[in-house]
Amino acid sequence: MIRKKVKLAYITNDSSRKANYKKRKKGLMRKMSELSTLCGISACAIMYSPYESQPEVWPSRIGFQQVLSKFKMIPEMEERKNLVNQESFLSQRIVKVVEQLRKDYKDKREKEMTQVMFNNIYDKWVVHGLNFGDINDLNLLLVEKISNIDMRKDAFTMTPLLF
Amino acid sequence: MIRKKVKLAYITNDSSRKANYKKRKKGLMRKMSELSTLCGISACAIMYSPYESQPEVWPSRIGFQQVLSKFKMIPEMEERKNLVNQESFLSQRIVKVVEQLRKDYKDKREKEMTQVMFNNIYDKWVVHGLNFGDINDLNLLLVEKISNIDMRKDAFTMTPLLF
DNA sequence: GCTTCTATACTTAGCAG
DNA sequence: TCTGCTAAGTATAGAAG
Numbered sequence: 191m192i193r194k195k196v197k198l199a200y201i202t203n204d205s206s207r208k209a210n211y212k213k214r215k216k217g218l219m220r221k222m223s224e225l226s227t228l229c230g231i232s233a234c235a236i237m238y239s240p241y242e243s244q245p246e247v248w249p250s251r252i253g254f255q256q257v258l259s260k261f262k263m264i265p266e267m268e269e270r271k272n273l274v275n276q277e278s279f280l281s282q283r284i285v286k287v288v289e290q291l292r293k294d295y296k297d298k299r300e301k302e303m304t305q306v307m308f309n310n311i312y313d314k315w316v317v318h319g320l321n322f323g324d325i326n327d328l329n330l331l332l333v334e335k336i337s338n339i340d341m342r343k344d345a346f347t348m349t350p351l352l353f
Numbered sequence: 354m355i356r357k358k359v360k361l362a363y364i365t366n367d368s369s370r371k372a373n374y375k376k377r378k379k380g381l382m383r384k385m386s387e388l389s390t391l392c393g394i395s396a397c398a399i400m401y402s403p404y405e406s407q408p409e410v411w412p413s414r415i416g417f418q419q420v421l422s423k424f425k426m427i428p429e430m431e432e433r434k435n436l437v438n439q440e441s442f443l444s445q446r447i448v449k450v451v452e453q454l455r456k457d458y459k460d461k462r463e464k465e466m467t468q469v470m471f472n473n474i475y476d477k478w479v480v481h482g483l484n485f486g487d488i489n490d491l492n493l494l495l496v497e498k499i500s501n502i503d504m505r506k507d508a509f510t511m512t513p514l515l516f
Numbered sequence: 517g518c519t520t521c522t523a524t525a526c527t528t529a530g531c532a533g
Numbered sequence: 534t535c536t537g538c539t540a541a542g543t544a545t546a547g548a549a550g
Contacts, residue, residue: 193524193546200393211392217544218384225381229374230363231402239394356529356541376528527543
């Protein structure tokens with residue numbers, strides 16, 4: 191049981207590579223969470239492996255409803271919605287995008303469709319070397335072109351999502 | 354020099370919190386890179402702290418040009434561009450989005466503007482509990498509404514970016 | 517494949533310059 | 534501050550069930 195030093199190279203043996211992945215993924219997730227609580231910072235990690243059908247994400251996707259609830263519950267947020275500076279403009283846009291998203295998800299079929307699309311696209315982004323910096327840039331585009339989205343004008347309501 | 358066990362709670366002392374952050378961030382980045390090379394998987398991490406003006410991203414944003422070059426160099430990608438199935442449709446859209454992005458970045462002023470916007474928005478997303486899963490969902494929206502973007506039709510050319 | 521075990525490798529808290 | 538040190542604490546490679 192002599193433990194070797196880590197040889198920093200691709201593990202060719204399939205089963206030990208998978209085992210290694212699962213162990214280290216767990217460790218990474220824990221460290222991510224520790225850093226976040228110890229230092230009070232926001233952090234995210236995503237791992238896209240052939241061992242899982244969905245990308246592994248930290249923090250977990252738990253409760254999109256909770257996220258939406260936060261929007262309602264945070265008073266500063268409500269205040270911001272009534273401000274007229276750029277910041278509040280952006281906040282409102284975000285709220286509306288999220289609302290739009292909620293509505294989209296109500297159509298379960300469409301949801302599955304887009305999920306499949308996402309998997310395809312994300313796979314390509316990663317395969318072709320787009321990192322999260324680049325995905326962020328794509329988000330920039332979203333912001334920029336957001337006025338093209340046919341936003342609904344009605345109030346921001348909170349009904350349960352379908353997932 | 355008796356070292357305590359980690360007490361998993363917010364470090365109230367400012368300087369030691371910052372020191373802790375920098376050390377652990379470094380460790381996390383290394384582990385991220387190790388996992389990626391050992392297991393050959395795609396992974397990303399982003400940390401948004403008050404200690405740095407820009408979010409800390411792994412892998413680094415090095416060479417968007419390189420990313421664009423990859424698009425040109427990977428033969429399968431070129432083939433896909435000529436297919437007519439959904440997959441190729443999506444690939445083409447990605448290429449065009451990236452192209453659009455490149456053009457957008459040519460306007461340096463606009464670049465800075467959007468960068469500022471991104472920082473504001475990303476901050477809010479994270480502050481209000483949106484994780485990368487959610488940001489991915491927003492990306493779904495981007496895909497969905499992508500037909501609203503006024504795409505340029507000319508060939509995909511490769512000129513240096515301004516950053 | 518999966519757990520669980522545990523010796524060893526690695527990480528990092530606290531200190532010093 | 535930052536850098537480097539080093540021992541205490543933690544993660545994990547490899548084996549066993």
